[in-house]
Amino acid sequence: MEKTILIKSTAGLHAELAAKIVQSASKYDVDIKLIYEHVTIDAKSILGLMSLAVPQGKNVKLVATGDNADKAISEIEKILS
DSSP states (O other), X not given: XXXXXXXXXXXXXXXXXXXXXXXXHHTSSSEEEEEETTEEEETTOHHHHHHHOOOTTOEXXXXXXXXXXXXXXXXXXXXXX
16 A cells, blocks of 8 residues: 655654654554655664655655555644644
């Protein structure tokens, strides 16, 4: 499953959001990646997420595989929206 999400936070993808994404992604037994400008990062890696430095108003793509891929993506979408 994959979903494109617009980063709405005025601070972009900052440390607090990255921590929430990692917590949410880690609850599920799924392989979940976040893609920004052709760079793919494991969504369970806080350092990886922060290294992307995604600004407000940019799109990221979440790609997940596994039994609960849809739930994981939905939860992360709520964090970013």
